[in-house]
Amino acid sequence: MTGNIYGFDDTICAISTPPGVGGIAVARICGQDAISITDKIWQGKRLSDAKSHTAHLGTILAPDGSTLDEGVATVFRAPRSYTGQDTVEISVHGSRWIQRELISALVAAGARPAEPGEFTRRAFAAGRFDLSEAEAVADLIASSSKAAHRLAINQMRGSVSKQLESLRKQLVELASLLELELDFSEEDLEFASRTHLVELAEAVGSEISRLTKTYRTGTAIKEGIPVAIIGHTNAGKSSLLNALVGDERAIVSEIHGTTRDIVEDRIELGSYLIRLQDTAGLRQDTDDTIERIGIERSINAAVKAEIIIYLIDASSPATQAEVEAELTGANTERIIYAINKTDLCRNTPALPHNAQPIELSIKNATGLDTLRNAIIQKIEDFAGGANADLLITNARQAAALEAASNSNRALLAALRSGIPADLVAQDLRETLHHLATVTGSVTTPEILATIFSRFCIGK
Ligand SMILES: Nc1nc2c(ncn2[C@@H]2O[C@H](COP(=O)(O)OP(=O)(O)OP(=O)(O)O)[C@@H](O)[C@H]2O)c(=O)[nH]1
Ligand SMILES: [Mg+2]
Known part of the structure; x- marks a missing residue:
């Protein structure tokens, strides 16, 4: 991946397993130098020569060059990794000491400790998934019941995104019909009847408000x-x-x-x-x-x-x-x-x-x-029922949908009152904008920073 304002060119590392002692701990190293940096602390098959999706047994060296542990390194080459960048996952014995020394060794070799959610943020930047799917990753990690887990898994696989995409398409169709009306306004032609446009906007509006209303149930299931x-x-x-x-x-x-x-x-x-x-x-x-x-x-x-x-x-x-x-x-x-x-x-x-x-x-x-x-x-x-898997569980998404719902209401009022197409188009653009913020196709660095800071380090 090429550099951008988020500085995704450097290589980051973190322990991705929970803090504390465990049977094994997994460190994740990701970025353009992930493989060569790992090679510096690794004795065994040279990982720089390893194919993608292969696992290797080897010895991990501490920062002072002594043997730290034996472990398994799995290599994922770009773009076939979670983040879309070169990634190595090293499994070691899960002692606190080994985990700490492993990160120190990786940092000494040129990696930087990752910020919370930085791996997922890179995955989002690489277009691996949209924002609602990225947020579902955090929910999935936090899920503590079967129902919460099912909701998060479905969202991660794009249940919300698909629904919004279908709404977006309907609105884009509405926009193109309005365009036609604009182009030919001189001749006073109405290509799409206003009744048809009103029907389209109504359908979109009722779907948006149905989704918005699922937030209460969604959060109840999640929390x-x-x-x-x-x-x-x-x-x-x-x-x-x-x-x-x-x-x-x-x-x-x-x-x-x-x-x-x-x-x-x-x-x-x-x-x-x-x-x-x-x-x-x-x-x-x-x-x-x-x-x-x-x-x-x-x-x-x-x-x-x-x-x-x-x-x-x-x-x-x-x-x-x-x-x-x-x-x-x-x-x-x-x-x-x-x-x-x-x-x-x-x-x-x-x-x-x-x-x-x-x-x-x-x-x-x-x-x-x-x-x-x-x-x-x-x-x-x-x-339960047919829509059980499509519930909104995220306050940010609910607020964006609420805003989309308000713009859509203004759009409907404008369409009904028969005001000119160019004025109607403004409300339509706003509705589209708010829907786009849910999936993150419209976003700002501040919003992204807030969202990803809620993730744990190592995800
Ligand atoms: N016989 C009988 N007594 C019960 C039963 N369940 C609770 N009790 C008794 O009823 C009394 C009140 O029980 P609590 O659980 O404190 O009642 P509560 O509804 O919480 O009461 P408040 O906190 O004052 O509103 C206690 O002495 C319990 O042992 C039951 O199934 N049978
Ligand atoms: Mg009581």
């Missing part, structure tokens, strides 16, 4: 889906959190109003990472200021949660009116009703919409699997 346990005091909410987490995480007592603050823990359910929240019990008759603040927090948690588990004490059930009042504003499709302490009695209270509660006895550990499955099912209901 953990908030599930709040709500209910009256003493219903067994803290007991439920502890049972699902498998640990004595929250204080349990028979005293009403034990929990004052949100207690959160992460669990895996099915393919999803869940942020399970125990909350302060809801009750009217408390004068305790701290408890009232706690109750406000519970209501807030319920509003923000993707799923609410409303827990009822079978021995002292909440009335339907109370339940309805406490769940005002909550999305009814996201509520799971559960009735606890069924070991004491089996009253089934009337619930809003004739909902049937899940019967639990946390004391006897019954009903918990049914509850787990109900949670998974609720998530599948809103996050």
